[in-house]
Each structure stands twice: as structure tokens, then as C-alpha cells.
Amino acid sequence: RKEVEQDPGPFNVPEGATVAFNCTYSNSASQSFFWYRQDCRKEPKLLMSVYSSGNEDGRFTAQLNRASQYISLLIRDSKLSDSATYLCVVSPSTGGFKTIFGAGTRLFVKA
Amino acid sequence: GAGVSQSPSNKVTEKGKDVELRCDPISGHTALYWYRQSLGQGLEFLIYFQGNSAPDKSGLPSDRFSAERTGGSVSTLTIQRTQQEDSAVYLCASSLVSGQETQYFGPGTRLLVL
Numbered sequence: 001r002k003e004v005e006q007d008p009g010p011f012n013v014p015e016g017a018t019v020a021f022n023c024t025y026s027n028s029a030s031q032s033f034f035w036y037r038q039d040c041r042k043e044p045k046l047l048m049s050v051y052s053s054g055n056e057d058g059r060f061t062a063q064l065n066r067a068s069q070y071i072s073l074l075i076r077d078s079k080l081s082d083s084a085t086y087l088c089v090v091s092p093s094t095g096g097f098k099t100i101f102g103a104g105t106r107l108f109v110k111a
Numbered sequence: 112g113a114g115v116s117q118s119p120s121n122k123v124t125e126k127g128k129d130v131e132l133r134c135d136p137i138s139g140h141t142a143l144y145w146y147r148q149s150l151g152q153g154l155e156f157l158i159y160f161q162g163n164s165a166p167d168k169s170g171l172p173s174d175r176f177s178a179e180r181t182g183g184s185v186s187t188l189t190i191q192r193t194q195q196e197d198s199a200v201y202l203c204a205s206s207l208v209s210g211q212e213t214q215y216f217g218p219g220t221r222l223l224v225l
Contacts, residue, residue, distance in 0.1 A: 034213070043202055043216035044154070087153070098167060099144065099214065103153035 001026055003100045006088050010106035017078045021105050023071040023088030032091035033064055035073050037084045038104065044087055047073075078109045113137065115217035117203050123223045124193055132188040132220045136205030143180055144204045144214060145188050147172075154202065160186060193224045 006023045013019050025033075033050035048055065050062040050071055061074040071088055088102035116135045124130050136143050145157040156170040160180040171177070175193075180186040190197055200221050204214035 043218055045216065046213045049213070098156050098159065098169060100156070101146070101154040 002103075003027060004088055004090050004102040006086075006102040007105045009104075010108055012108045012110060013078055014110050015078055015080060017109075018074065018076045019078055019107065020075075021073045021086055021088075021107075023073075023102055025069050025071070025088075025090045025100070027090070027092070027100075028066075028069060030069075030090045030092065033062075033071050034089040034091070035060075035062055035071075036087040036089055036101070038087055039084050044101075047086070075107075078107075080109050080111060083107055083109045115203055115205050115215050117201075117217035117220050119220060120218065121221045121223075123225065125225050126195060127192055129189065129191045130193055130222065132190075132201050132203075132222070134186045134188070134203030134205075134217060136184065136186070136203070137215055138184075140205035140207055140215075141183065142206040142208060142212070142214075143186050144206075145178055145186070146202045146204065147199045148202060148219075149199045157188070157201075190222075193222075195224050198222055198224045 004025050007021055011019055035047040036044040037047045038044040048057050048062050050064045052064050054063045059076045063072045085104040085106045087104045090100045092098055118133045141162045143160040146154040148154050158178045159167040175191045178188045200219040202216055202219045204216045206212040206214045
């Protein structure tokens with residue numbers, strides 16, 4: 001089993017749609033969680049951190065379920081510019097350094 | 112302010128040659144990571160530096176790969192006797208502290224081994 005697993009994608013959605021991505025992680029001692037966005041042939045950039053209480057940033061909502069070791073990202077009112085690969089990222093337990101990136105889920109938003 | 116920079120941006124080399132990839136992290140960031148991303152794949156962790164501590168080399172795929180970080184700033188990733196399977200984008204990231212902090216990525220070095 002991979003340490004971080006994501007929906008395989010790609011997701012093809014029309015503008016204005018709501019789309020949800022899921023991610024599961026295997027290390028129950030993991031401490032920090034993030035969603036990164038990577039555009040084609042570009043470097044990853046932080047989209048948002050994921051907190052236990054859930055957090056929202058405009059059209060984006062992230063949720064963490066520690067009991068199920070599950071992270072989600074919800075994008076509302078999709079824009080063409082949301083087309084990218086979304087990477088689920090899990091940082092290690094205290095004292096460890098190895099950050100694990102999921103393989104990513106590709107999103108295509110169509111006009 | 113200046114972000115993470117990497118050089119060269121592209122590198123084409125012949126199989127068997129050695130290559131050096133450079134990373135300049137954001138000033139003041141104590142943590143530095145190297146990753147590798149093959150075409151259409153996710154990021155593969157290679158090595159991590161934190162301040163003056165011994166690096167975490169657990170992700171290096173073979174002994175042909177090595178990395179240094181001089182003075183707690185600039186880092187160099189060296190690949191000896193390159194193989195075609197080494198072709199990938201090599202990404203460097205830095206963060207203020209380790210692990211739980213946001214990582215800021217450089218634009219990467221695209222390595223092609225012929």
C-alpha cells in the first residue's frame with residue numbers, strides 16, 4: 001500500500017461544477033497535511049494547509065479525518081484556471097523529515 | 112523577495128557522465144529538500160537537510176546520488192555515472208523549519224540522459 005494515495009483522475013468537469021478529491025494516508029502518526037497545486041511543467045505550490053477542524057479558503061475547502069486517515073479537497077464553482085494537478089501531501093510524525101507527496105489528481109475544467 | 116532558485120534549468124548529458132545540480136534556498140530557511148519527478152509521476156523524496164544536522168538520505172535511489180549543503184545554504188545534488196533512467200525533473204524546496212512547514216519549490220532542473 002502506498003503511503004499516500006489519491007483518486008486516480010483525471011477529472012473532467014464543466015465550469016461552475018463542484019469537484020471533490022480524496023486522499024488517504026497510511027501513517028497514523030502523521031502530523032501535518034497539505035494540498036499543493038502543480039500546473040503543467042511547473043513546480044508545486046501550496047494551495048492550502050489542512051487542519052483537523054477543516055478549513056476554507058474562498059472556493060476551496062479542505063477536511064481532515066484522522067480516525068479514517070483521510071483528507072479531502074472540495075472546489076466549488078470551478079474555473080478554467082483551476083485546471084491543474086492537485087497533490088496531497090503528508091508530513092511526518094514528530095522527529096521525522098520525509099514528506100510524502102501523493103501522485104496527484106489531474107483536473108480539467110472545460111468551458 | 113527571492114524564491115528558491117535552481118540551476119541549470121535544463122541539462123542534457125550523455126550516459127555515464129556526472130552531473131551537478133544546484134539549489135539556492137530562500138534566505139533564512141533552515142530546511143532543504145530534493146525531490147525527483149519523472150514524466151507524469153508524483154514527487155519522489157530524495158534527501159533532506161535541516162540546519163547542521165546529519166541529512167536524511169533515505170530517499171536516494173543509489174550510491175550514484177549524493178548531495179551536499181554548504182554553510183547551511185546552497186545545496187548541490189550530484190549524480191555520478193548517469194543512466195537513462197535518471198532522466199527526470201529534479202526539484203528543490205526549502206522551508207522555514209522542518210516537516211510541518213510549507214515547502215517552497217524552485218522551478219526545477221530538467222535532466223535528460225541520452
